[in-house]
Amino acid sequence: MTDKPMRISFGNSIANRVLIELQGFLSAQVGAQFQKLIEVIKGQPQKPVLIDFSGVESIDGSGLIQLAVFLTQLKNIAGSIAGYGLAEPMREIFAFSHIQDLVLIFPDEKAALTGVYEER
Amino acid sequence: MINPLNSFNTNWIKPVEKAVWNQNIPSAMNINVDGRKITSPIRGFGQMWLRTYRIALPAISHTPEEVMALWKEKFSSFWQTGNSIYFTGGDIQPGETCLINLTLPGGIRLVTGAVVIYADSTSFALATVQGHMFAGWIVFSCYQEGDVFAQTQALVRPGDLFYELSFRLGIGTAAEDRFWHQTLRNLAKYFHVENTVQQTNLLVDSHIQWQYFPDLWYNAGIRSGVYLVTSPLRWLVNKFRKS
Numbered sequence: 302m303t304d305k306p307m308r309i310s311f312g313n314s315i316a317n318r319v320l321i322e323l324q325g326f327l328s329a330q331v332g333a334q335f336q337k338l339i340e341v342i343k344g345q346p347q348k349p350v351l352i353d354f355s356g357v358e359s360i361d362g363s364g365l366i367q368l369a370v371f372l373t374q375l376k377n378i379a380g381s382i383a384g385y386g387l388a389e390p391m392r393e394i395f396a397f398s399h400i401q402d403l404v405l406i407f408p409d410e411k412a413a414l415t416g417v418y419e420e421r
Numbered sequence: 422m423i424n425p426l427n428s429f430n431t432n433w434i435k436p437v438e439k440a441v442w443n444q445n446i447p448s449a450m451n452i453n454v455d456g457r458k459i460t461s462p463i464r465g466f467g468q469m470w471l472r473t474y475r476i477a478l479p480a481i482s483h484t485p486e487e488v489m490a491l492w493k494e495k496f497s498s499f500w501q502t503g504n505s506i507y508f509t510g511g512d513i514q515p516g517e518t519c520l521i522n523l524t525l526p527g528g529i530r531l532v533t534g535a536v537v538i539y540a541d542s543t544s545f546a547l548a549t550v551q552g553h554m555f556a557g558w559i560v561f562s563c564y565q566e567g568d569v570f571a572q573t574q575a576l577v578r579p580g581d582l583f584y585e586l587s588f589r590l591g592i593g594t595a596a597e598d599r600f601w602h603q604t605l606r607n608l609a610k611y612f613h614v615e616n617t618v619q620q621t622n623l624l625v626d627s628h629i630q631w632q633y634f635p636d637l638w639y640n641a642g643i644r645s646g647v648y649l650v651t652s653p654l655r656w657l658v659n660k661f662r663k664s
Contacts, residue, residue, distance in 0.1 A: 329562070329574075359429065362539035362546030362560040366576045369462060369558075370471055373626050390429035397436040398538075398548075398558075399461040 318349050318414065319379070324356030327364030335371035343378055349417040350379045352404065355386025365398060372403040383417035385409050434515040434538045440550045442518050442534060446507050449522050452648055453641045454534030457550035465556025465578025466633040467585035469626035472597070475572035475619050476605040481612045485563035486542045488571060492561065492608060493545065499607040501600060508537075515540050519547070525642070526596060530649060533641035535559075549580075552639035554593065556580045571608055573601050578630070581637040585629070 319342060342350070360368070376382055382404045387395065395401045405420060407413035442454040462469055478488065492499070493513045497506045503524035508517045515537055523531045533554070535547040544562035549555055557577030564570055579585040579593065587593035602618045609616050 329564075361432070361541060362544055362558065363562060363574065365539070365546070366471070366558060366560055366574060369576055370623075370625050373463070373469060377626065388429075390433070393436050394429075394433060397434070397438075397459070399463040402463050 318351055318417070319345075320351050320353065322353040322356060324358075326358055327360040327368060329361075329363035329367060331364060332367040332370070335367055339371065339374050339378070342375065347379060349381045349383065349420075350375060351410065351413050351417065352382065352384040353386050353410065354384050354388075354391060357388070357391060360391070360394065365394065365400075369398070369400060369403070372400065376403050381405070381417045381420045383407055383413035383420070385413040432515060432539055432541050434536065437516070437536075440518045440534055440536050442509065442520055444507075444509060444520075446520065449505060449507060449520060450530065450532040450645065450648065451520060453532050453552050453639075453644055454518065454520055454550055457534065457552060457639065459536050459538075459548045460551055460553065460556035460580070461548065462555075462557035462576045462578050464630075464633060466581050466630055466636055467579030467588060468624060468629065469576070469578050470588075471574070471576050471623040471625050473572065473574045473621045473623075474598075474601040474605055475570050476609050476614075476616050477568040477570055477619075478609055478612050478614050478616070479568045481569055481614065483569065483612065485565055485569055488569055488608075488612070489543050489545075489561075489563040491611070492563065492571065493540075495611070499604050499611070501603050504600070513537055513540055513545050521553075526592075529642070530645050531642050532645045532648075549577075551580070551636060552641035552644065553580055554584045554587075554597075554641075556633075556636075571605055573605065575601075576625070580633075581640055582634065583637065583640060583642070 372382060384404045385407045387406060405416055407416050438458060440454050440457050440459060445451050505522045507520045510517050517537045519535050521533050521535060525531055533552055534550045537545060538548045539546040543564060544560060546558055546560045548558050555577035557575060559573060559575045562572050579588045584593060605618050
């Protein structure tokens, strides 16, 4: 495991979408940060959400649970979620765990933005 | 610092869709596991719940790694009498399949399984197989938060309509809670600790996913019952074949 803790950046400066950047090690500790983020997004008009996974270095079993909870809640609020920047091992985890049912995966931000609007 | 790519390679299961169980344990019913799809809480029938059970182990001299190593080694022995889990390799490693024999209230036998999808020195995660009471993941972990804690966390959806009804009526939830409370108390007792289990429940998604209604076909409870009722017939058939 990596010892780099999870950091979440939440950008809302672009009017037509919410951008979330995940960095570091996804583990149990990220649950509280995700719940705070859900409360923030709940209080806003519905917009598509983009998640940049390129900074995610690793994930453990507890992190997978926290991510699934977060994405399930987020999908119920935001409707459409698109992700990009996934390393190959993360792609494999997303595939066998079916996390990819919750978030559309694209190679980069531009494709994700196009894709998420097509989905809506 | 450990290379994160190595942790992906060594701690996670290689992508597989189905469980493989090709052993015959004489003391167990060996059904409902081989060839079953590995489930996910994202593709289950009922409401999605996050249920967390944890117990503090105050004043023990062991690290979370040591507690987890012992928990893995004696995993089945901490379960309530009448319930057993067998691992293909006898060890808890990513990719290992396990056979679970449970005794439900009223003495009903239920046979199902799970697959180890993740393991490291302080935690491991199981994904249930199709037909299990729940579609989901259960993570067992040990960590330091002042005291050392042992925790079981389940992100699950009841696997079919019957299991969902048992959850709504409180029968399934009561059995599940009793099981994990007792397991954690048994683990604590091993370290000479008497403590109560702290529990939190979070309803993550209240929607029913009707597209998974056909999973009822694989209901391990029904299949285990049918298997038991028809066992005299199988015994007779085997006897005739041998003669």
